[in-house]
Amino acid sequence: MAEFMRCTSPMLEVAQALLEAGGEELKTCYQCGTCTSVCPWGNLIEFSPRRFIETARLGLEGFEEATWTCVQCRMCQDRCPQQIDIPQIFRAVRGVLSEGGSTPPALRVPLAGLRGEGNPWVEPREKKTAWATKNDVPALAPEHEVVLFACCANEYEARNQRDGVAVAGLMKAAGVSFGYLGKEGTCCGDLIATTGAESLFSLLRKTNLNALGGVSARTTVTISPHCLNAFRNRYPAVLGMTFRHVTELWDELLREGVLKPSRGGAARVTYHDPCYLGRHNGVYEAPRNVLKAIPGIELVEMAHHHERSICCGGGGGGAWMERPKGERLGDLRVMEAVSTGADTLVTACPYCVQMLEASVLGLNLEGKIKVRTVSELLSDSIAQGGVE
């Protein structure tokens, strides 16, 4: 008899757990499918945030698989007619699944690294400031006006160290009174928070709040949009501090004439909006203004830019999860960049750099297009850049 009675009943206990974990807003979803139609995954795989919400709402089987796909790019949220924070629903479900022990294996390394060493690569904590020492980046002192907060990638990962060095060099060139927050701080926790690891995130946040709470500087500049987002949107405002992204600082210093780019780049560049700089924090023009201020640089836009920019695939823990060829958002983005005829794909986020460079390699396009950051290009154009 049983096989003739196949039907599914709502599992309201499961649904209730998801609501209580922070999925409240899914109640108002009216299932229009806008999220699915604007989701960048739609170009590559079958993925329906709408269906995810509907199954989660009734606790039906099936939502678990979709849970880890979302890259938290916020495209759906910005277009949702009910203004539902869809990324938050994914985070809530991830939290519930993680508590039940269903964390994807790929996340075990970053989770362990962050818990033990304060970085997602399980690099020893002592090595955190080695890059700064080597490159004469001043350590934070009481007289400094600006805190430089580097991303773990700037600290531990060779490619992104170059970006960190460029940033420090530009700050020096501009005479900014700044110091680098070293071992007192730790990973901002932004990316791991999107995997639902709430308690780990709280630990990291506590460390950073302690570190920043004791400094006299009133401004913190971040290299990564993720750190910016964590400070602006995930940390309490108790610090009373202003948080800025480096591109915002460069834009200001250029407008004031403090930084004067002279050496031309003679490059045709296109700019990739990092989701956490653009959609999450509304910074679209500052990085473009910087690029436009560099002599010889021609800025062209890709098919999707500003509010419509496509994620590199690194958000929401995607940077730590392997995807088979043909299912990589970064590939899509690099192909879009190549089709503009640009020789340089510029961005402003360490994780975007990682993802996009991996795609350039994977697609055998090294000869065709380079991945650089806004800071690197600006540094190239400043005579006393102090780069490498």
Add this chain to the structure above:
Amino acid sequence: MSHEPRIGVYVCHCGVNIAGVVDVKRVAAEMASEAGVVLSREYKFMCSTPGQEMIIDDIQSHGLNRVVVAACSPRMHEGTFQGACRKAGVNAYFFQMANIREHDSWVTLDKEEATRKAIALTRAAVRRVRNHEPLETRQVEVRKEVLVIGGGIAGIEAALTVAESGNHVYLVEREPTIGGHMARFDKTFPTLDCSACILTPKMNAVGSHPNITLMTSCEVEEVKGFVGNFDVKVKRKARYVDHDKCTGCGACVEKCPVKVPSEFDEGLSKRKAIYTPFPQAVPNKPVIDRAACTYFRTGKCRLCERFCEPKAIAFEQQESTQEIQVGAIIVATGFEFYRGEALSWYGHGRYPNVITALEFERLNNASGPTEGVLRMADGRVPQSVAILHCIGSRDKNYQEYCSRVCCMYSLKFAHLVKEKTGAEVFEFYIDMRSPGKGYEEFHDRIREEGAHLIRGKVGEVTDLAVNPEEQGRLIVVAEDTLAGSRLRVPVDMVVLSPGLSAHRDSKVAQLLKCAVDKNGFFIEKHPKLAPVDTATDGVFLAGCCQGPKDIPDTVAQSQAAAAKALALATRGVVEAEGRTACIDPEVCAGCKLCVSLCPYKAISFDTAKEISVVNEVLCKGCGTCAAACPSGAAQARHFKDVHIFNEIEGVLAL
């Protein structure tokens, strides 16, 4: 008459509405000990006949001279209980109501809290009523004339209904012709009547009706007075054509050398600088568009004047103002289609073959720019058309509300596309809303005709092709939420169906002291029981100015508004407010502050006595003078300091 207060207090259960939360027995018991209270009762439904009779009996047998009812909102039943008092010989202003339903039981969860609040509100009413004074209402005559603002189908219908009764109507329309949106539509759902064919006879009837003064190119500029006696200033824009002389022959239009985009055709065709908006316009006489006219721009041309036989061209014409007196006003100012940012997600303005509903209507219309042939920008006939519902609608980023008509007009579009071109039609909807007579059947018919109705809101329209089939076409991206598939549908043409918006530029609500809701639509007096009244007596609503609605509902509402205006005119008198202001001549210092502030021009200055005097016929009791008077001479009857302070003390007493 003894003025020693003898107060009766009545606490209403309102079934369980109040008694379910408020301990009504305790409220009544508490009131019994208040000074002046002779009896205090609670009862299931005070508004019922036995409830009212209880008040009347008590007044007569206990000699009550003040009554307090603690029940619902005074907007609901103040009149009911005042009537009972009056019947028993007690002046209506010796009645006071405490609202323990809307202000208390409906909004307070905790029973103890609710009961304490009810006691406080009722006590305030009891203490206030002690010092009330008897006030008299007066009867004021009502003017029979009616003003209708707006000449779309709503205004046309209201004007004709009033005019047919024998009363005179002034119909004010700001455009050069009446007809509104309906004149621009091709067919009407669900019957597919030709919109112009059913509208133009009504337009002509308005134009020729002896009881209608049609005022096109006019705008209401100022409204003074009150129900039954409105004085209205109407601004007549310069038309530069003397319509008394003009025969409407059209020679001027033919000769005019200037061509500008036609508003009537959504810019899809050109009109002249001297023009009638469309062939069936009423009045069917041209006006000159000053901004476009060569003569006005350069001082040369005057070709129209040269060819005008009746010498009707009047370049020297000036804007003028006319004053009219009416007893009632019907607002029929209509709507505009949503034209906001949401359109840009779908490529409107970027791709020429993405058009809006109104552009589609004009392209389909036999008198439109293509004489009714549905064509793309390059002149080809589309082989496939996508129709996108809910553009800017049901969307908290833009307009949260459902505009009610878009599903139906979009289904109509599907039919028209099929009928005219045989093209494939893909219609993307969120929820199909077809509640109306014959509407569901029409929906069914469209499915039968083979339109592909897809449940899913479109995310974007793009020209970025990913395969040869998409090359050179518009690709509509949406999730078919029923199949669970993300679709890319290549089409030749995309029609956007935007919702309806309130007029953003209209000052009419402000002029009439009418409230609008957060979306800009006029607020009716009661959403169910007074749908065409407004909070301003004598001002009634018809059509989309009150909220989006279709033509049948608009016509019904227009007739209702006309009936309300006629009821007023037929009754012939209104009760003037007894709660007017008064100025104590002993105290007034003659500063004239009140004279300048009074919004009803009800205060004049007596130069002989050097004091300000209130004209009680004009006074609406708004209290502005009382609030402003530096010496305290001006007081609002029924809202004197003693009343307000007693009320506050009543609320605060524990």
